[in-house]
Amino acid sequence: MNTNLYAALTLALSFTPLLRIALRDPKRLRSLRSRLATATPAERRWLATLTLLPGVALCLIGQWPAFLIWIGGVTAGGWTLALWFSRSPPSVEASPSGH
Amino acid sequence: MIKLSQERTKTLLAIHGWSAVFLGLLLYAVILTGVASVFSEEIGDWSAPLSTDVRDPFPAGTDAMIRGLAETVDPQFHEEMFFFPRAGDRLYVFFHKHETDENGKPRDRGVAAEFDPRTGNMIERREGTGEEIEAGDKANALAHFMVDLHVRLHLRNPWGLLLTGVLGLAMLVAAVTGFVIHRHLIRELFTLRRRGDKLLTARDTHVIAGTWNLPFAFILAFTGSYFSFGGAFGIPAMAMVAFGGDQEKMIETVIGNPPAEDKTPATMANLDAMIADVRARSGAELSFVQVAHWGRADALVTMFVNYRDGELFGPSYVYGGADGQFRYAKPNLGLVPSAGGKLFELMAPLHFGNFAGVFSKAVWFALGFAGAYVTITGLLLWTQRRREQPAWEHLARATHWVGYGLPLALTAAAYGYFPARTLGADVNVAMMSVFMATAAVAAALSWRLASLETIKRLLLGATGIGLIGLPLLRLLCEGIGWASAFTHGLHTVLAMDLALALGGALCLWSLRRVTRTAPTAGPQDDADLDDADEAHRA
Amino acid sequence: MLAGPLVFICAALVMSGGALWLPKGPAQIDNIVLPIVLFPAIWAAFFFYACLDRRLGRAYAVIGGLSLLHVAMIAAHLLASRTGA
DSSP, X not given: XXXXXXXXXXXXXXXXXXXXXXXXXXXXXXXXXXXXOXXXXXXXXXXXXXXXXXXXXXXXXXXXXXXXXXXXXXXHHHHHHHHHHHHSOTTOOOOTTOO | OOOOOHXXXXXXXXXXXXXXXXXXXXXXXXXXXXXXXTTXXXXXXXXXXXXXXXXXXXOTTHHHHHHHHHHHSOGGGGGEEEEEEEGGGEEEEEEEEEEEOTTSOEEEEEEEEEEETTTTEEEEEEEEEHHHHHHTOSTTHHHHHHHHHHHHTTOOTTHHHHHHHHHHHHHHHHHHHHHHHOTTTTTTTTOOOOSSOXXXXXXXXXXXXXXXXXXXXXXXXXXHHHHHHXXXXXXXXXXXXXXXXXXXXXXXXXXXXXXXXOOOBOOOOOHHHHHHHHHHHHOSOEEEEEEESTTBTTOEEEEXXXXXXXXXXXXXXXXXXXXXXXXXXXXXXXXXXXXXXXXXXXXXXXXXXXXXXXXXXHHHHHHHHHHHHHHHHHHXXXXXXXXXXXXXXXXXHHHHHHHHHHHHHHHHHHHHXXXXXXXXXXXXXXXXXXXHHHHHHHHHXXXXXXXHHHHHHHHHHHHHHHHHHHXXXXXXXXXXXXXXXXXXXXXXXXXXXXXXXXXXXXXXXXXXXXXXXXXXXXXXXXXXXXXXXXXXHO | OTHHHXXXXXXXXXXXXXXXXXXXXXXXXXXXXXXXXXHHHHHHHHHHHHHHOSOHHHHHHHHHHHHHHHHHHHXXXXXXXXXXX
């Protein structure tokens, strides 16, 4: 199945930068009172472009079914990441009673 | 994101909220059953498999099965027929004629049969109107229960379709207004604050899920309301204006097969040969075959194939029924490609997510789930915001009832299905009774128990246990055992058992989390609260 | 907010009437298929327009005008086809 292969590949490519955006998201870290360095706007833009690039590539080569799976996978996956990081902050020094 | 005057933002927020208050719970029901319906084929294959895997749903010998049935069918029903693989890959055949009911609405009447494609033996035969035949279907009943709830909330047509169409429009409005009123769309993609104030958490939960799900909420709502309205009034209204009320004629025109009448009786050519030809010609899996005017010189056989790899469009193939010759390949609508035809063909893959097997379906399942989640968290946010006002207490309870009670009631419907089928009772009556009874119990709990948290825990816990128990129930009710399913290639049965057990475990696991984090919910943080309110009201 | 049902009726009329003025396209079906498929978009466009137009009177006039125009077109077409038949 070519479509599934394309979709799996592009999703894997997109998730790497997306994960990094999520890990270093400024507003998320600030809300957790974390002291981890947050991403600069330029870095975020750069990572976002990297995330979206595989989808653009799928459009350019006309792999529309794979593109649909890709965009669905990215949105569902991004949401999962947002949910996941909100419950178990990895190596984040959060202070639950800090306010 | 988009600059709007305060007054307009307020209007939009009001539309967003109030349309949700009135239609949100019904919309949730439609979305949730839609999520289940993504796997309706798999539900059929899981709940009613044949004893071994079917290698080829259209085997050599298909012609003999259908020809044999045709001889026993009243010739008036030869007007049209179709056949395709259904639950467990039984070959489902329906010879029928078109007629109008007492109210002048078109309907089908005829004879349907299910065949075992491995042996060519007839499993069952039913006669009546399309609806009556559907109601007698046991193998597909569980899947049909979900789909029917999704498509029309089990209401009579056209009212059910009109209602789900309106719900689709409401979802469209919610997606658009949600997009416009949320100012920090991108910046807050990962901002989900669980500590501190509950209202803030409720707001974040709703907004985050909504933001990520936005493109698909829009697509699913659009295509969904098209499917509802197209059937309920789009086609009749259009037929009235352009074809003097003749829906048959309009459909004939739009599909584009010229109706050159020739009533001379003729022996049908061999379907097996046509099936072999279309497979070689298209390089894709055959999915559905339709025959117009069986046994006449003008018989026309149209073959529909599955999506080819990398394609969202594909032609169907038309054969002369009497001579068996390939005539032409055409788009589903019209004889040549057109913008309208393309757009029409795009609706199905976009709504069903069935264009690339299990992978695309799994993604659509996740997206639908996110949609249901957005709906319920939105309603919870609304009631949380107004928890000081007793009038909204009922909506909070109703949201818990439907939000957590509906998954339970849907699971319970399966508990009606399997035993009823084993005992030879009416499966539809059994499913509906158990579904309603469960919903009633859930309602009683939702209004009797004081704590909303307890309601949620009880209903979600019961759903979890119910889901885990489903594979066992299936086994108890003469279902195929795991070892046998494995050796006979019935992978869907195993995968569904596993998925249900996992889903159940997930329900129970989410409860564990509730107990752990509940006590840590701290006092209200005024600054955060203001932030949330400002963001939501601005 | 009376725009709700009124807009719905207007969208339905525009959809049906659209069959008469849209180009038929290469397969001779675009005029019929497009309005049915795009019905949700027609409705949504009218709905948001009706909700967001600051002058309620103007919104009523636009929606009402569009509806009347299409009613007239449909009526003319039906009458013509009846006398023609």
